[in-house]
Amino acid sequence: MGNHQALVASVRQELAEARGTARAVLAAAESSRNEAEQRRRLVRDAYTTCLNQLAEARESTRGDIQRRYRGESVKLAGHLRGLATVSAAGAAGASWRLWSPTEPDPGDSPGLLRIGTLAFDETAGLPALIPLLGAAHLHLDGPSTVVADMVTAILLRALGSVRPGDVRLTVYDPVHLGGTLAPFAPLGVSFVGPGGLGTLLDDLVEHICRRVANHTTTGPEPWRVVVLLADRATAAELTAPQRAQLDRIVRTGVACGVHLVVRGLDLEDHPTVERIVAGDETVTCSSLGDLEVRLDPLPPADRVTAHCRSIADRQNANPAAPTLDDLEPERPWAESSRYGLSAPIGDSTDGTLVDVPLGDDPPHALIGGPPGSGKTNLIHVWLAALSTRYGPEELAFYLLDFKQDAAFARYAPGPRDPSWLPQLRLAGVNVAGDREFGLATLRHLGEELRARAQAAKRCGAGKLAELRTRDPAGHWPRIVAVIDEFPVLLTGRDAAAEEAADLLEDLARRGRAQGIHLVLASQEVSGIQALWGRPGLIGQFTLRIALPKARRVLADDNLAAAVIPRFHAVVNTESGTPGANRVVRLPDAGDPAAWRTLQRRLWRDRPAGCEEPRLFDGDAVPRLPSAYRRRTGNTVGSSPGAVLGERIDVAAQPARLRLGRMAGRNLAVAGTRTPEACDILAAAALSLAAQGPARFTVVCLATEAEHAAARLVADLPDADRQDTADLRLDLTAGEVPRYLIGYGLDATAPEHRTALHTLLTDGPEQRVHVLGWWRSTAPLAGHLDAIGAWVALDVEASDLAALHPQTGGPVWQPRTRRALFFDRSVHRTPEVIIPYEVNSDHT
Structure with a gap:
């Protein structure tokens, strides 16, 4: 007693x-x-x-x-x-009869989840609760139908009691191919197919490692709930490395927001593992001791589907989408880019802004979305957010748009708006037909990369942050290079495509350490597929942003982009792996007035010495600069050099032909495009006249060029108009150079061809040079040894061999206002140039 x-x-x-x-x-x-x-x-x-x-x-x-x-x-x-x-408030503990998704209070973390009631008299109706989010893994054992119902109930309560987007659900169901949890498909579940378990475990371990490594800098992330519904065959085939990865997730996953819900696989004993064993009528849970639990009967299948849809509806019934103003910080240009860049591109469904990082990890971004999905809008939003946070000393933009439009022209000064984005260094628009400018930009970035690497080596620095610390007087902003429709650069199997791929790979591999970040965007699947052939390149693009219906941007088994609506994007910082998605709502950046207001404000606040950016417009025809016109009275240089057009490069330099006293210093313009041929000859003559005293003789044998020839004579006071076809000139060396400007020299009469050949052969050493236009390449065959430079207009690639059989160079496709220039004393291969506009009535 x-x-x-x-x-x-x-x-x-x-x-x-x-x-x-x-x-x-x-x-x-x-x-x-x-x-x-x-x-x-x-x-x-x-x-x-x-x-x-x-x-x-x-x-x-x-x-x-x-x-x-x-x-x-x-x-x-x-x-x-x-x-x-x-x-277990709200949806976490409500009876199924009254159940509906609920919104937690701000600041609240998930609580326990109801699975049934305790099964003894004194506690009739007492809820039986188990932990999950933020607390435990679940190991379920028992009849398959009972376990399937438990998983469905647990997931419904977990998803219905948190904010939309706070839980990312991944399901591995090799037997039923995801059918066990099919009602959850509207929620954007990532289903992993048979054979994908090993990859899934590796991805989860990598995610945990990143969370641990970035614990002090990474903000809150959604929980990841991974359901593993394995069968006996899967359990038997589990390899030792996969078992090791599974054990690592058990030990470290909960602390990093990764939670397993497992059936059919053994989990090692750990304080975070909640074991639930189902019997005939009741179940037991390790956290409830020996108390038995009667499971709540699961609602009918149609109600489960309706509950999932209600959760999806809550996810889509968001507050008003953000605007560009919402993305602006309290103080503009207050951030430092020393350790990286971070700016919001939109918000999640709970209104929290979602920051997108660029730095050491992730270093580069890949954006994908079909036409009309909002790819250009996303880029505008991202650039606007970055430009308000980081000033011109911290950030520089290089923008290329290979679409046939001028989306990036808004950032450069124009005839109606003189303002520009202070961070902009270069913008290329309408460059779909000018891969040469894309290559020039990549080469320029490559030179910048080498300069930074050399400076870092001198200072003993490994990364940009160290370089900026040890060289405070240097100017080392982070560079963001955006290439929209980048597959144009990689199209074909020619030398240009190969060089572009090599340059991109080098920038992607070494750029992260020197603060150079690539953002590649595409709407075509084929272009993205080209990257997969270069694992060293695509492996660097760990930041993936997928717009609605995007393909091949995320991993093959990540289908999140297929279910998001317009003005949304999936942001994934782990190379597109399932479970690393974050859905973001994007502002609409299409209002020109709103953008101009922001840009003008930043432009007015630009620091002293902020240079105007370079704008290359592939549809614009450059005018001959006034410095190369005689009437300005400017002296361009001490040695004669004929300006022919604009080089397709970053600095907008002229293409020049040096005309010294050596053999072959003559020019042949070949092709049938009369206005462009006349402009090339006029630009050459006017630029030569601007450099000092010279004598010009103009000969026109082409009736279609009469007006151009007469105008050139009028613009050159020292020019002589020779109306006869007699091309004999005095070859006695004079005090000033003499130039024969010939229009339609292919029409030279047979009796005068010997005189023309003598001029071409003997003239240059006597300071007499021929700059002529031939409408076809055949008449040039007998003069090629005496012509050291040529410009081809609408000459087909197959006919270039008639000019020089060993020039090689780019795959040439004749097009308006583009010419192929070759000077054998300078070039190894021809280069594409843009003939200047000299006479406005030609264009």
Whole structure:
């Protein structure tokens, strides 16, 4: 009897302590909202404590003593019911009859989840709760149908009790191919097919490692719930490395927001593993001790589907989309890019801005989306957010758009708006037909990369942050190079495509250390597929942004982009792997007035010495600069050089032909495009006249060029018009150079061809040079040794061999206002140039 009295006293003491704990926690639940996280943890701990005390009381009392203290158990159960209400609020604990998704209070963390009721008389109807988000992995065992219903119920409660987007769900179901959880498909679930378990485990471990490495700098991320519904065959085929990865996730996953819900695979014993075993009528849970639980009957299948749709509807029923103003910081240009770049491109469904990083990890971005998905809008939004946070000393933009439009022209000064984006260094628009400018930009960035690497080596620095610390007087902003429709650069199997791929790979591989970041965008799947053939290149683009219906941007088994609506994007910082998605709503950056207001404000605040950016417009025809016109009176240089057109490069330099006293210093313009041929000859003559005294003789044998020839004579006061076809000139060396400007020299009469050949052969050494236009290449065949430079207009690639059989060079496709220039004393291969516009009536 004494032992019974001692036992009764012990039970009374334990029950009293449990009631005291419950009262204390309930009181804490009424405290300020700033203590929400601590309150939730205390409630959870108190619930567990009370359950343990209740189980011990039932096990320790027998017979009359059990009846005497049944009242105490009933009182304790009442406190437990109050704790359960607090710990599993809303959708986490509501009965299925009244169930609907609920929004947690700001600052609240997930609580426990109801799976049923405790199965003994004193506690009839008392909710049985288990941990998951932020607390545990779940290992389920029992009949497959019971386990499937448990998983469905647990996921419904978890997804319905958090904010939309706070949980990323991944399902591995090799037997039913995802059919077990098919109702969850509208929520953007990532389904992993048979054979994908190893890759999934590796991706999860990599994600955990990144979270651990970035713990001090990375903000809150969505929880990742990974459901593994394995069968016996899968369990038997689990390799030793896969088992090791699974064990690592068990040990470290919860702390990094990764939670497993597993059936069919053994999980190692760990405090975070909650084991649930289903029997015939009840289940047991490790956190509930020996207390048995009756599972709540799952609603009918149509109601489960309706609940999933209601969660999806809540996910889509978002507040008003953000605007560009919402992305601006409180203080513009207050951020430093020393360690990287970070700027929001939109918000999540709860209104929280989503930052997109660029730095050491991830270093480069790949953007994809079909036509009309909002790819250009996304780029505008991202550039606007970056430009308000980082000033011109911290950030520089290089922008290339290979679409046939001028989307990036808004950032450069124009005839109606003289302002420009202060961070912009170069913009190329309408360059779909000018891969040469893309190559020139990549070469320029390559030179910048080498300059930074050399400076870092001199300072003993490894990364940009160290270089800026050890060389504070240097100018080392981070560079963001955006190439929209980049596949144009890689199209074909020619030398240009190969060089572009090599340059991109070098920049992607070494650029991260020197603060050069690539952003490649495409709407075509084929272009992105080309990158997969270069693993050293695509492996550097760990930041993936997929717009609605994008393909091949994310991993093949990541289908999130297929279900997002317009003005949304999937941001994935882990190379597109399933489970690393974050859905972002994008502002609409299409309002020109709103953009101009922002740009003008930044432009007015630009620092002194901020240079105007270079704008290359592939549809614009450059005018001959005034410095190369005689009437300006400017001296361009001491040695004669004929300016022919604009080189397709970053610096907008002229293409020049040096005309010294050496053999072959003559020019042949070949092709049938009369206005361009006349402009090339006029630009050459005017630029030569601007460099000092010279004599010009103009000969026109082509009636279609009469007007151009007469105009050139009028613009050159020292020019002689020779109306005859007699091309004999005095070859006695004079004090000033002499130039024969010939239009339609292919029409030279047979009796004068010898005189023309003599001029071409002997003239240059006597300071007499021929600059002529031939409408076809055939008449040039006998003069090629005496012509050291040529410009081809609409000459087909197959006919270039007639000019020089060994020039090689780019795959030439004749097009308006583009010419192929070759000077054998300078070039190894021809280069594409843009003939200047000289006479406006030609264009």
